[in-house]
Amino acid sequence: MSRLKRKIAPYLLVLPGGLWLLIFFAVPMIAMLSLSLQEGDIVAGYRFTGHWQNYTDSLSAYQTQLIRSLIYGAVATILLIAIAFPMAYWIAFYGGRRKGTYLFLTLLPFFVSFVLRTLSWQQILADEGPVLSPIRDLGLVGPAFHILGTPVAVIGGLVYNFLPFMVLPIYVALERIDPRVVEAARDLYANPIITFRKVVFPLALPGVFAGVLMTFVPASSDFVNSEVLGSSETTMIGQVIAAQFLDNSDYPTASALSFVLMVVLLIGVFTYARILGTEDVMKVAAR
Amino acid sequence: MTTPQHSVVQARPATHAAGAPAIEFVGVHKNYLSHGETVPAVKRTDLAIVQGEFFSLLGPSGCGKTTTMRMIAGFEEPTAGQIFLDGKDVTGVAANKRDVNMVFQSYALFPHLNTYQNVAFGLERRKVAKSEIERRVGEILEIVSLTGMEKRSPREMSGGQQQRVALARALVNRPRALLLDEPLGALDLKLRQQMQIELKRIQREVGITFVYVTHDQGEALTMSDRIAVMCAGVIEQLGSPREIYERPASRFVAGFIGTSNIVDGHVERTEGGLALLSYTTQDRVVVPVPQSVRTGDKLEVSIRPEKVDLHRTLPPVQATGGSVLSGTVTEVVYHGTSTNYTVATAAGADFTVFDQNASNADDLAGRGDRVYLTWAPQHSYLIGV
Numbered sequence: 133m134s135r136l137k138r139k140i141a142p143y144l145l146v147l148p149g150g151l152w153l154l155i156f157f158a159v160p161m162i163a164m165l166s167l168s169l170q171e172g173d174i175v176a177g178y179r180f181t182g183h184w185q186n187y188t189d190s191l192s193a194y195q196t197q198l199i200r201s202l203i204y205g206a207v208a209t210i211l212l213i214a215i216a217f218p219m220a221y222w223i224a225f226y227g228g229r230r231k232g233t234y235l236f237l238t239l240l241p242f243f244v245s246f247v248l249r250t251l252s253w254q255q256i257l258a259d260e261g262p263v264l265s266p267i268r269d270l271g272l273v274g275p276a277f278h279i280l281g282t283p284v285a286v287i288g289g290l291v292y293n294f295l296p297f298m299v300l301p302i303y304v305a306l307e308r309i310d311p312r313v314v315e316a317a318r319d320l321y322a323n324p325i326i327t328f329r330k331v332v333f334p335l336a337l338p339g340v341f342a343g344v345l346m347t348f349v350p351a352s353s354d355f356v357n358s359e360v361l362g363s364s365e366t367t368m369i370g371q372v373i374a375a376q377f378l379d380n381s382d383y384p385t386a387s388a389l390s391f392v393l394m395v396v397l398l399i400g401v402f403t404y405a406r407i408l409g410t411e412d413v414m415k416v417a418a419r
Numbered sequence: 420m421t422t423p424q425h426s427v428v429q430a431r432p433a434t435h436a437a438g439a440p441a442i443e444f445v446g447v448h449k450n451y452l453s454h455g456e457t458v459p460a461v462k463r464t465d466l467a468i469v470q471g472e473f474f475s476l477l478g479p480s481g482c483g484k485t486t487t488m489r490m491i492a493g494f495e496e497p498t499a500g501q502i503f504l505d506g507k508d509v510t511g512v513a514a515n516k517r518d519v520n521m522v523f524q525s526y527a528l529f530p531h532l533n534t535y536q537n538v539a540f541g542l543e544r545r546k547v548a549k550s551e552i553e554r555r556v557g558e559i560l561e562i563v564s565l566t567g568m569e570k571r572s573p574r575e576m577s578g579g580q581q582q583r584v585a586l587a588r589a590l591v592n593r594p595r596a597l598l599l600d601e602p603l604g605a606l607d608l609k610l611r612q613q614m615q616i617e618l619k620r621i622q623r624e625v626g627i628t629f630v631y632v633t634h635d636q637g638e639a640l641t642m643s644d645r646i647a648v649m650c651a652g653v654i655e656q657l658g659s660p661r662e663i664y665e666r667p668a669s670r671f672v673a674g675f676i677g678t679s680n681i682v683d684g685h686v687e688r689t690e691g692g693l694a695l696l697s698y699t700t701q702d703r704v705v706v707p708v709p710q711s712v713r714t715g716d717k718l719e720v721s722i723r724p725e726k727v728d729l730h731r732t733l734p735p736v737q738a739t740g741g742s743v744l745s746g747t748v749t750e751v752v753y754h755g756t757s758t759n760y761t762v763a764t765a766a767g768a769d770f771t772v773f774d775q776n777a778s779n780a781d782d783l784a785g786r787g788d789r790v791y792l793t794w795a796p797q798h799s800y801l802i803g804v
C-alpha cells in the first residue's frame with residue numbers, strides 16, 4: 133500500500149500543473165491551429181477547410197513587420213545586456229547589505245501597470261514633452277526632430293519594460309560566483325580587466341543566456357510599445373496579430389501569424405541554445 | 420610580544436642584500452571598520468620569514484593570522500607599516516603584481532576550466548610560451564600526482580584532488596612564497612594526515628618558502644620549521660615547534676599549544692637557580708628561575724602533562740628532588756596510547772597527567788584515589804620570562 137502510494141505521489145504532485153497546462157495551453161493551441169486552417173468571414177462564419185494558404189498569404193503580406201519585430205527584439209536584447217550587466221554586477225559585488233533594496237528598486241516599476249508606464253513614456257517623449265521642448269528651445273535640435281513614432285522610442289520602450297528580466301538572471305549568476313575565485317584570478321597575475329574577461333564574465337554567461345530567453349521572446353512579440361510609442365513605420369508583428377483578431381475579426385490570418393511567429397522564435401531560441409548551450413557557453417568563453 | 424632570543428627585527432638597511440628575508444613586515448598594522456568602529460586585526464607587527472622555510476601562522480579564529488596572510492598576498496593593505504618581498508617594498512602593490520601565490524581554504528578553483536587550464540592560468544597571464552606552459556604544467560601535475568587528470572573539471576574531482584590542483588596551480592608559477600590558508604581544513608582526518616606529509620615532501624622538492632595559516636596546533640607542530648603563535652592581532656611567540664612547545668612565552672601559548680598545567684604561586688625561597696613555591700607542608704613546585712626572581716614574587720609555572728609521574732604512595736623526597744603535589748583523582752580517561760588523569764591538587768583543581776600505556780598493567784589509580792604527582796625541576800617552565 134505504502135509502496136503504491138510512493139509510486140503515485142510524484143504523479144499526484146504534477147497533476148494540478150499538468151491539468152492546467154492541458155486546459156489553458158494545449159487546448160487553445162489546438163484550437164488556434166485549427167483556426168489558422170479555416171476559411172470564411174465574420175458574417176458567414178469560419179469553416180475548417182485545411183486552407184494552408186492562410187500561412188503563405190499572411191507571411192507575404194506581413195513579412196516586413198515580422199522581420200522588423202525580430203530586429204527590434206534583437207537590438208533591444210543587445211541593449212538590455214549592455215545596460216543590465218553593469219547594474220547586476222554593481223548590485224552583486226558592491227550592493228553590500230542593501231542588495232535586497234537595490235533589487236527591489238529594480239522591480240519597483242512592476243507595481244505600476246505595464247500599459248500605464250508605457251503611456252507615461254508617451255507623455256515624456258512627446259514633441260511638447262519635458263524632454264524635447266527644452267532641448268528644442270535651446271536650439272540643440274530642429275523643429276522636425278521627433279522621438280515619438282521612431283524606432284528609437286519603440287526599442288527604448290522595450291528595453292525599459294524588460295530590464296528587470298535581464299537584470300535578475302544575470303544578478304543571480306554573478307551572486308553565485310565565489311569571491312575567492314575572483315581573488316584567485318588576481319593572485320594568478322590577472323589584472324581586473326583580464327579577471328573580468330576570463331573568470332567573471334564566463335561564470336555569468338548562464339545568467340545572460342537565461343536573460344536573453346526571457347527578453348528576446350516577449351520583446352519580439354510585444355504589441356504595446358509600438359502601439360503607444362511608435363507609428364505606422366514601426367508596426368510590429370504583435371500589433372498586426374492583435375489588429376487581425378480584435379479589429380478585423382480575421383481569426384484565421386491572426387492564428388496563422390501567431391503560429392509563424394511562434395515557430396520562428398522557437399527555431400531562433402533552439403539555434404541559439406544549440407550554439408551557446410550553457411555548458412558550451414563557458415567552454416567557448418574559456419578559450 | 421616576541422621572545423627576545425628569536426626576535427628577527429632589525430632596523431632596515433638602506434639597500435637590501437641578497438640574503439634578505441623572503442617576507443618581511445615592518446611595523447605593520449591593520450584596522451578594520453566594523454559597525455562604524457575601528458577594530459585592530461593586526462597590531463604593529465614586525466616579522467621576517469626566511470627564504471625556503473616552512474613558516475606557520477597559528478592561532479584561534481579572529482587572531483589576525485588570515486589578515487596577515489592576505490596582506491602578504493595583496494588582498495588587504497596595511498593601515499600602517501611596510502611589507503617587503505625579497506627585500507622589495509610591495510606595500511600598495513596590487514595582488515596580481517606580487518610574486519606570491521595562494522592556496523585558498525575552499526581551493527577557489529575556476530569552475531569553468533579543467534585541471535590543465537586551471538594550472539596554466541598563471542603562466543598564461545605571464546605570457547609564457549605555450550610549449551613551456553605544457554612542460555611545466557605536466558611537471559607540476561606529476562609532483563602532485565595528478566597526471567592523467569588534465570581534462571577533468573573541478574566538480575568531477577574529490578576534495579583531495581581539488582586540493583592538489585589548487586596547490587599545483589600556485590606552485591607552477593614558482594612564486595617567491597606560497598601562502599596556504601588552512602588548506603587541509605576541509606579534508607577528513609586520514610586524508611589530512613596524508614596531505615601533511617605530502618605538503619612537506621613537496622616543499623622540500625620545490626624549495627619554495629611556505630607560509631601556512633592554521634588553527635590546528637598539531638598540524639603546525641608537525642610541519643613547520645618555525646611557528647608564529649598569534650592572539651588578538653599580536654604575535655605572542657615566534658620560534659621552532661620545540662621551543663614553542665617546551666618553553667611557551669605566555670599563558671596563552673602554553674594553553675593553546677597542546678595541554679598545559681598552569682599553576683600560580685609565591686616564591687618561598689630561591690636556591691641555586693631554583694625557586695620553591697609551596698602550598699602545604701608537603702605540596703611544592705620547584706622551578707628553574709633567573710637571578711632576578713626574589714622571595715615573595717608571584718610566578719606562573721607551566722607543566723606538560725606527559726612529564727608528570729603519578730604515584731599511589733608518596734615517594735622519598737631524594738628520589739624526586741623536585742616538585743610534589745598530592746591530590747585526588749577526579750577523572751580517568753583511556754586514550755589507547757595513554758591514559759589521562761585529572762587530579763584535584765592544592766595548586767590547582769584540574770591538574771592533567773598523561774600516563775603512557777607502556778605496559779599492559781591496569782590503570783595506576785581510579786576515581787577518588789589519593790595520589791602523588793612528581794616531576795623533575797627542569798620540567799617546570801616559568802612563563803613569561
